[in-house]
Every structure is written in C-alpha cells, then in structure tokens.
Amino acid sequence: VVWVYGLLVEKNGDYVKKPMQDCTGEEITQEWLYHMGVPENDIPVLAAEGAKCVPVMMPYVTSFFMPRKAGDRPDIVPAGAENFAFLGQFSETTRDTIFTTEYSVRTAMESVYKLTGVDRGVPEVFGSTYDVRVLLDAMCQLRDGKELATWLPERIRRFLVNKLEGSQIGQLMHEYHLI
Known part of the structure; x- marks a missing residue:
C-alpha cells in the first residue's frame, strides 16, 4: 500500500507531462514509479498491470503544509477568553508539529489546564530537532x-x-x- 501526495497538483509531471489533477490512476502510478527510479522501459507495464491506483482529491489537506508564520493560527486560549478555546491542528502551540494526533491531544490538555486553572504542563514534545x-x-x-x-x-x-x-x-x- 502506498499513499502518494502531490503538493503542486496543477504543475506538469516529470514523466507524465500533464498536471496530476488531470491524471488517471495509471498515470499517477507511472509518475511515482519514475520518481522511484524504475527503468523507464518498465514503467508502462508495471503501472498498467502491477498496481491499482485510486486518485482522490483532498483539497484542504494541503492547508497543513502551506507557508505560515507566527500569528496565523489563534492561540489555544486567546487573551481574555474565560470559557472557550481552540483545539486541534489549527491552533497555535509551541515546539510541536501539526499533522499528528499528539498535537491535537496537547492542545486539548493545554486548554483544559488553562481554563480550569490547573497548574500543570502538558507532556513535552521529544526534542529531536537538534539531536x-x-x-x-x-x-x-x-x-x-x-x-x-x-x-x-x-x-x-x-x-x-x-x-x-x-x-x-x-x-x-x-x-x-x-x-
């Protein structure tokens, strides 16, 4: 099982010279095989007979990977908030990476602790950045x-x-x- 993600689906491919959003499953497989280094002579047969590709467009999944800067997302508990918080992938927390379940859990924990006055920190993120x-x-x-x-x-x-x-x-x- 392979999950192929195309960030720039409107750009022409390197092997299949058309945008990914216009490609069939077989053409997406051909492009993927090309990028994996499969000999070009083998690509058409492998894509046609050796794989099944079901293209699915998920336009909002790209929002995770869009360029951003501090302040683009709301704080978990905004200044002055007493009874609401923002949870999940599109709220701002420190030293973490979105697109993980842990990020969502940490934002929920942080909101509960802040709103209820619990003096406790959320579990630390593993500091792999400089390790x-x-x-x-x-x-x-x-x-x-x-x-x-x-x-x-x-x-x-x-x-x-x-x-x-x-x-x-x-x-x-x-x-x-x-x-």
Missing part, C-alpha cells in the same frame, strides 16, 4: 541499514574510518550502523 542521534538513525533507516560511503575506494574508506575511530562521532556512526 544528532535522531538524524543518524534516520540516515540509517533511509539507507536500509547499509553503511555510508561503500562506493569509496577501500583505501580512502579505511583512512576515513580510522580517523573516526575512538571519537564520539565514530562511536555514534558505529552505533547507527553507518560505518
């Missing part, structure tokens, strides 16, 4: 657990790995199976 371990783990996952720089000549690769040995960076790269 190099999260980035290294993502890199490992994206490479299906394969080491980095396997394309380098062995002599250069050994030199670089040797330079990292005994360092914290080297230890982390071993831990995340990158070297």
